[in-house]
Amino acid sequence: MSETKKTDAAAKAVVPEQASAPDEREVLLKVESLTKHFPIRKGILRRQVGAVKAVDGIDFEVRRGETLGVVGESGCGKSTMGRVITRLQDPTGGQITFEGQDITRLSTGEMRPLRRDIQMIFQDPYGSLNPRHTIGSIVSAPFRLQGVEPEGGVKKEVQRLLELVGLSPEHYNRYPHEFSGGQRQRIGIARALALKPKLVVADEPVSALDVSIQAQVVNLMDDLQEELGLTYVIIAHDLSVVRHVSDRIAVMYLGKIVELADRKALYESPMHPYTKALMSAVPVPDPQRRGQKSERILLRGDVPSPIAPPSGCRFHTRCWKATQICKTTEPPLLELRPGQRVACHHPENFADQAPQDTVLLSAAKEASELVPDTATSAGAEESGAQATAETGAASPSAPDAKATADAKPEADAKAEADNGAKAKADAKPEADSKPEADTKPEADNGAKAKADAEPEATSEPEPETSSESETGSETSDEAGSASESEPEAEAASESEPEAPGGSASGAGPEAGAPAEPEAEAPAEPAAEPAKQAKAKKPRGK
Numbered sequence: 001m002s003e004t005k006k007t008d009a010a011a012k013a014v015v016p017e018q019a020s021a022p023d024e025r026e027v028l029l030k031v032e033s034l035t036k037h038f039p040i041r042k043g044i045l046r047r048q049v050g051a052v053k054a055v056d057g058i059d060f061e062v063r064r065g066e067t068l069g070v071v072g073e074s075g076c077g078k079s080t081m082g083r084v085i086t087r088l089q090d091p092t093g094g095q096i097t098f099e100g101q102d103i104t105r106l107s108t109g110e111m112r113p114l115r116r117d118i119q120m121i122f123q124d125p126y127g128s129l130n131p132r133h134t135i136g137s138i139v140s141a142p143f144r145l146q147g148v149e150p151e152g153g154v155k156k157e158v159q160r161l162l163e164l165v166g167l168s169p170e171h172y173n174r175y176p177h178e179f180s181g182g183q184r185q186r187i188g189i190a191r192a193l194a195l196k197p198k199l200v201v202a203d204e205p206v207s208a209l210d211v212s213i214q215a216q217v218v219n220l221m222d223d224l225q226e227e228l229g230l231t232y233v234i235i236a237h238d239l240s241v242v243r244h245v246s247d248r249i250a251v252m253y254l255g256k257i258v259e260l261a262d263r264k265a266l267y268e269s270p271m272h273p274y275t276k277a278l279m280s281a282v283p284v285p286d287p288q289r290r291g292q293k294s295e296r297i298l299l300r301g302d303v304p305s306p307i308a309p310p311s312g313c314r315f316h317t318r319c320w321k322a323t324q325i326c327k328t329t330e331p332p333l334l335e336l337r338p339g340q341r342v343a344c345h346h347p348e349n350f351a352d353q354a355p356q357d358t359v360l361l362s363a364a365k366e367a368s369e370l371v372p373d374t375a376t377s378a379g380a381e382e383s384g385a386q387a388t389a390e391t392g393a394a395s396p397s398a399p400d401a402k403a404t405a406d407a408k409p410e411a412d413a414k415a416e417a418d419n420g421a422k423a424k425a426d427a428k429p430e431a432d433s434k435p436e437a438d439t440k441p442e443a444d445n446g447a448k449a450k451a452d453a454e455p456e457a458t459s460e461p462e463p464e465t466s467s468e469s470e471t472g473s474e475t476s477d478e479a480g481s482a483s484e485s486e487p488e489a490e491a492a493s494e495s496e497p498e499a500p501g502g503s504a505s506g507a508g509p510e511a512g513a514p515a516e517p518e519a520e521a522p523a524e525p526a527a528e529p530a531k532q533a534k535a536k537k538p539r540g541k
């Protein structure tokens, strides 16, 4: 671990940003063509009538010591991906290789030794800790489950871990309800780190916390990574969290990775329109830009249903650049620039990959809305309307004009008029072919994948019980203490109800845990402004 740390530190010290790209580091986790489909069964015979394609063919690798951020809207399959790569759920297809070992089909027993190396931190600091167990019991559960006796004894080691995550060793005998959300998340982190894992998959580790506390927890994770040489996969829907901790970022949309790039490249020059839209949703506090106009892209509608994803590029129903090819042909994830892989026919900030296909789908013009930053002011409505019109200017029929339009939305009123008219005419056949038919049902289903997947008496996605069912019957305390955040806590994974769309946080046994009022909790250390984290983060990653 320390070796990794030194290597990283050295790399960062000598060569900034670019050359410290993690490419030369050893691959710790490799994921190839990974799929996870939840079957939908119907009728008395429970015949499979479809599947929720939560993860639908993704490839990536995680290098030792790096942090891979995974972002995307709710329902894109991020949590499912996290649970599958940690083998809390079985994949439907593809391959997962950890340290060169194929772990895709390992049984529960075969996975057990690996549970030490692969840990998970869950979103919900309230649901993931068994209220009937003391902190000491919770954090020491991994030792019990793995039959590990740390040097100096379990209690001493647990107290050391508590200190490591910024808690007091005195907290050993306290109960979860005595702690605030941030402190509970620290407890979850201490438990995840107990066995010195090599890979930590953190599923929305701070999204349940106050913004002020988020920075503390993110900083803590960052410090621990340096200290212990950890490798992280951090899942978040919020780019502002991932932005400051990731070396590379994978953007997921509807079960697919649409862009995977170094953090710097992604932020400076995003190529996938979806990435651009996600990024434009993150406000950048920059006093120098006050009063200036800049665009923000508001995506219309929800993520379509993963039961019947759109044809071709899955994003085409919401993309303002979508043309016919986007509807018919799925773009492959290609490395268009070194270290930047993108699946798009009409990428931003790069040459058009399908220049012959210039006619916008009729739905494309309504797919998004450009809103000036100043739209929050009184003129919001007006600006929004204007910007919407400008979206048309950013038509794929003039890729270069797009960049200009992006930078200066008003400038292209003329182009808009031209393109607009053309697009309308061009779009006619499209309309004839009922573009709505594609988009409408999806929009209706929208991110209601969950709703779709929800049991309607006769049709429901099969509740998934993970492979680790051997401890699944463990209901109460032990299972609870094990909680999901422990991979060895096979119990935990099973105890997750796996309700459709249920987040990873769904700690079954704790489901009935009283939601303790924050007020009761001992005060969290002075809130550190989120900005502090931001200032601290760019550490040469």
Ligand SMILES: Nc1ncnc2c1ncn2[C@@H]1O[C@H](COP(=O)(O)OP(=O)(O)OP(=O)(O)O)[C@@H](O)[C@H]1O
Binding pocket: 038, 052, 053, 054, 072, 073, 074, 075, 076, 077, 078, 079, 080, 081, 237, 306, 449, 450, 451, 453, 461, 462, 463, 464, 498, 499, 500, 501, 502, 503, 504
């Ligand atoms: N056990 C399950 N059975 C059936 N469908 C499921 C199950 N778990 C997840 N899904 C579905 O898979 C899709 C992806 O869900 P997932 O929770 O992985 O998305 P996500 O991107 O992590 O979203 P969120 O941030 O809201 O958790 C959703 O449509 C969800 O309803």
